[in-house]
Amino acid sequence: QVQLVESGGGLVQAGGSLRLSCAASGRTFSSYAMGWFRQAPGKEREFVGAISRTGGSTSYADSVKGRSTISRDNAKNTVWMQMISLKPEDTAVYYCAAADRGGSSWYEIPWQYDYWGQGTQVTVSS
Numbered sequence: 803q804v805q806l807v808e809s810g811g812g813l814v815q816a817g818g819s820l821r822l823s824c825a826a827s828g829r830t831f832s833s834y835a836m837g838w839f840r841q842a843p844g845k846e847r848e849f850v851g852a853i854s855r856t857g858g859s860t861s862y863a864d865s866v867k868g869r870s871t872i873s874r875d876n877a878k879n880t881v882w883m884q885m886i887s888l889k890p891e892d893t894a895v896y897y898c899a900a901a902d903r904g905g906s907s908w909y910e911i912p913w914q915y916d917y918w919g920q921g922t923q924v925t926v927s928s
Contacts, residue, residue, distance in 0.1 A: 804828035804900050804917050811896060811922030818926070819886040824898030824919060825879060832856070832876040835901040835908050837915055838883050840894035840924075850896070851883060852908035861908045866892075888926045895921040 810822040824836065837852035851862040853872045860872050866885070874881040881898060899915035909915065 804831070804834060804902075806898050806900060806917055806919035808896065808898050808919045808922040811924045813925045813927065814888055816888060816890055816926055816928050818888050819884070820888065820924060822883045822885070822896055822898075822922060822924070824881045824883075826881075826900065827879065831879040833902060833904075834917075835903065835905075836872075836874060836881040837899045837901065837909060838872065838881075838896060839899060839912060840892075840896045841921075842894040845894075847897070847912055849910045849912075852910060853881060854906050854908050856906065859906065859908055861910060885924075888924075890926045890928045892926050893924060895923050897921045 805827045807825050838850040839847050841847040851872045853860045857874045869887045871884045898919045900917040901909045901915045
């Protein structure tokens with residue numbers, strides 16, 4: 803089992819940037835592919851990006867591609883998502899998640915993830 807705690811959210815003006823962090827504790831962090839999802843009020847949770855267990859492979863939703871970069875440091879049990887050129891439509895609660903599926907891939911669907919953090923609010927003002 804792994805526990806996930808997100809941080810780094812906040813209020814930012816459009817065009818600004820944020821770096822979200824997700825700190826993991828529990829089982830070996832390198833066992834998990836990691837993902838970021840977000841959920842805006844009245845909307846379903848959506849995929850934002852993901853990174854493989856080793857960090858060698860990443861995937862991004864079209865809505866954030868070119869504006870987001872996911873990285874991880876398995877020695878620090880942490881995954882980050884750097885977001886730039888933020889838009890009001892990026893406003894949501896952002897969640898990190900861990901997938902205990904082995905292999906070298908990443909995953910885009912919520913049910914593929916086994917553990918979730920509590921979320922961190924990102925608000926982008928226009």
